[in-house]
Amino acid sequence: MTALLEMRDITKEFPGVKALDRVNLVVAKGEIHAVCGENGAGKSTLMKVLSGVYPAGSYQGEIHYDGALAEFRNLAESEARGVVIIHQELALIPQLSIAENIFLGNERAAGGVIDWSETYRRTEELLAKVGLRDAPGVLVETLGVGKQQLVEIAKALSKDVRLLILDEPTAALQETDSRKLLDLMLELKAQGVTCIIISHKLNEVRQVADTVTVIRDGATVSRIDAREGLSEDRIVRDMVGRDMSHRYPERTPKLGDKVLEVTGWRVWHPEQAERQVIRDISFHVRAGEVLGIAGLMGSGRTELAMSLFGRSWGRNVSGEVRMRGRPVDVSSAPKAIAAGLAYVTEDRKHLGLILDESLRFNNTLANLRGVSKGGVLNEAEETRVAEGYRKAMATRTPSVMQKVGNLSGGNQQKVVLAKWLFTEPEVLILDEPTRGIDVGAKYEIYTIINQLAAQGKAVVMISSEMPELLGMCDRIHVMNEGAFVGELSAAEASQERIMSLIVAQPQEQGVAG
Template identity: 55%
Template structure:
């Protein structure tokens, strides 16, 4: 690389009760793709928010130099004016506006005092071509998928004459094809001289795309590694967690018993489109102490199936039955699902799993308030006792149980959701993408929790987009395609290629 484009020296950032960054150093060369990795809470996103002006000068200590000039950004607008653009994990697009309007939002193409729509749409069309999208700039954001929305965000960055592009977990919500296309685009942008910093927990992506890897741990810089033939996932993991994770998937010691949960001929219609079946005649079962996986591509109906089982929270019920320990149960509401021992950890913890501005304590007790009520009020001392119990049991890292959940890392937020549902003492636990967006260390902890629950005799259903995760965790795996079960396999008899072949067959077969 020809020269250094970015230097961050001795960056220290504190929040109340937490030192998020402690004397962090980062150096990035012009035209490279630089990966920033670490466990949840290591300080990656905070460091990038410092760089981009989200955390303005004066709220941190240390020095930032960009293109050999000292930077003291007061806002994100100031960093963007210098060519530093950050794309956050939660995309900042307005669903009801067009693609073109979103691309130039805050950067409107004006003619005198009015927006020049002809220029706006022409430039948007050119930017979309640059990121490989063949789509009408007049389309509304709400009518395109998450993968395409991610590309729109990059087009928006390019419209601001980006020199340094920061991407925070850009492929977290994308399928394999979309992820591959996005990473390919970053390589194309690199060839055009654009520097990128990518934050990701997907270490295969790190090895496939980055030139260098900087590892953060507990708010400190651990090391920067060159990505060469000697660099492996295990070497990166060792730096991230301070130890080798030789057994990412803990050994199973569960005694599998009788069938506890059965779904028969389960058929659910689309909530808006008449005569369209989203879940079609699904049959599955789970035994006591068993972990069963659901493998399917995005759009196969995985989440729709789980939500419809959990108190019919999705779609229109057409037919089918649920049996628990051999007895048919009518479960048409969430409260009935909880009453019959079913718990559901949603794939979107921020939207459906947590009240972000409430404390750890309030979130954990939320699903079982009747257990801690004192007549018509909440028994605060009992609520505190319960929250401390699950904080310790699940190793939730936070200054106290009064900490607002919004300030926790993704892995710790996920543990709070698990704690909330474990507190209901369920017999059947449905986990929808339980490790999405969390680091390898937190994944390992959650896998251990799942194993412990299975050892206690719980029946667990896991939905995951990561086939190695399903193979490493489960006793049996069902494949789902177009709303239908297309296969059922004992885990010892299955490989990724076999699962994928059954995940891609037509659901009607």
């Protein structure tokens, strides 16, 4: 097949760091090409070089696009040639309509006046292409993440895209929306659009990719043709440089007494007064146990976790929480922490970390009393604590003074975990603890979770990845429409049984643990 894109010996250096070292990437016209690698391997840097975010002259090597040397100086130049990138963090303006977002900066106008009739007509055509039935005037803030992703793709198509780059497009999507997006990629391929997909979900890579390029430590490791067979084990081995036939570390559960008991938990929506989001949920978790909560996005998993942790979400919250048999007050975050609860949010970048601050700053943020005396912060003690967690969790950073925004996703997740471990909790609620991180970093997080369970901590693990729940949990509660609709032991659980419970009608009462 004819190459649409060739990136030859691309080298990109930052002060003290060689992010890319003679990387080569060849993408054929009309194919779906996957770029895989661990967090920090250089995937995003390579795409920024390609799209002009890092302009020609700031890197070494050559980019040949559509048979000619390409030296893009900015995003506008690459987009003018049909190269469009959709980042993992969507770049939509929530308060604007679908139509306004699609044509923002690319308005349908004559004489400086926007032609709204043409804008809406063209928007309807683009929405039909991506399979989105919402009206052009609908505000983006009313759409779910899956639909917003489709709006981003429609926006790309409005620019006559020839090479579409999708960075972790399904990271925040539930299974149904992920499947729709992958089907759309195959449709775009049939229409002649070439795609590059960056993804950690290797099962999805195997479904759609024609070719896979693996990058490790800033260098090209391998190029695999799907016709030769895309083995997940082969991709993983090339990504991490070692065999990972066992994706989940082995653990022999040693369960103790009940640590956390929740009874009759009810929560209403904070803005829609008549809408009950959590309906009479009861469960328990024991010392040394990893309890999973499965369910589709919107089932109420995060709302349950946040309402338990200091009523961080919801209104008219009721029910009883007991720690080791004694009622506790969890009506505020400080009270929940004092009771022994910790909550690791699914959104580490916005709710879990302060990205512009150091690892040291973030590590001690939830327990400043632990590093202060008489209200005065002891910076030497703060450094000692942060350094201890850095070593214990094998966080890859040159210094605890490094800004966490500069760390890879897996290392950021370790910092979030360390922050909450410093509060010395008895129960850790982990909400999507491996979202957006690669298989190597996932294994490290799984190992930490097992170590916590071995120490007698009680762990509640919320995840959209069913293989992860099956590989890590001792029991799994299945959640649907704000209620627990089933409980499965590790021996009973399978993806089919979980899905059959999810699609069943929710019971009137939550299932007691």
